[in-house]
Amino acid sequence: MTAPVFVCPLDEAVRAGTLVELSGPEGRHAARVRRLQPGERVDLVDGGGTRAAGRVHDVRGETVVVEVTAVAVDPEPEPRLVVVQALPKGDRGELAVEVLTEVGVDVIVPWQAERSVVQWRDERGAKARSRWDATAREAGKQARRARFPEVAPLASTADVAALLATASLGAVLSEESDEPLAEARVPEAGDVVVVVGPEGGIAPGEELAMRAAGATTYRLGPSVLRTSTAGVVAAAVLLSRSPRW
Numbered sequence: 712m713t714a715p716v717f718v719c720p721l722d723e724a725v726r727a728g729t730l731v732e733l734s735g736p737e738g739r740h741a742a743r744v745r746r747l748q749p750g751e752r753v754d755l756v757d758g759g760g761t762r763a764a765g766r767v768h769d770v771r772g773e774t775v776v777v778e779v780t781a782v783a784v785d786p787e788p789e790p791r792l793v794v795v796q797a798l799p800k801g802d803r804g805e806l807a808v809e810v811l812t813e814v815g816v817d818v819i820v821p822w823q824a825e826r827s828v829v830q831w832r833d834e835r836g837a838k839a840r841s842r843w844d845a846t847a848r849e850a851g852k853q854a855r856r857a858r859f860p861e862v863a864p865l866a867s868t869a870d871v872a873a874l875l876a877t878a879s880l881g882a883v884l885s886e887e888s889d890e891p892l893a894e895a896r897v898p899e900a901g902d903v904v905v906v907v908g909p910e911g912g913i914a915p916g917e918e919l920a921m922r923a924a925g926a927t928t929y930r931l932g933p934s935v936l937r938t939s940t941a942g943v944v945a946a947a948v949l950l951s952r953s954p955r956w
Contacts, residue, residue, distance in 0.1 A: 803939035812850035826911035881926035
């Protein structure tokens with residue numbers, strides 16, 4: 712089994728032989744929940760691509776001291792996978808972020824679609840985005856990722872169109888399309904942008920703006936998926952046909 716992952720800052724001074732202290736919530740989890748003992752393997756990540764493999768050197772209350780044995784930096788992913796996720800109802804937003812993180816998505820863009828029931832406004836929006844950030848972090852740890860996905864600021868339809876205009880591949884999921892996503896040509900570099908609509912579907916004006924930006928509509932298959940799960944299925948289809956998998 713792979714080593715458990717904990718998040719902590721890792722700068723250029725961290726190298727083999729360095730002692731790193733895990734404290735706060737991460738140290739508490741390592742010492743009290745995982746009950747790590749000296750000699751056990753752990754991985755430390757900073758969420759930005761750096762991973763330090765090591766072994767527990769000492770446990771002092773709720774602080775775990777790790778001796779680093781090796782440091783590596785994950786390369787920037789190519790192509791980069793961006794999923795634009797329309798705001799879903801209830802806790803399905805966090806579910807979408809969780810599974811998108813686990814499958815390997817690099818950027819998650821919350822989108823205030825015309826037919827989104829949920830509205831991110833003022834303090835409520837800030838709290839919702841904070842929950843998405845926390846979910847991405849925890850899911851990244853669970854998936855043993857060194858590079859966590861970026862949760863972008865809330866996007867408008869104009870923002871999404873601008874994102875699609877610069878993409879190497881722009882895909883808008885639509886049950887009415889005749890183009891199978893499995894037949895889309897996946898580029899070796901650049902951004903692959905996938906747009907997932909809300910429960911009520913993408914409005915005609917929104918689809919028109921996205922097509923004008925160079926996007927193509929695709930279908931996933933004969934069944935209709937929830938907005939919280941369509942993105943991860945699309946991501947898996949595209950990643951399986953890319954150099955990354």
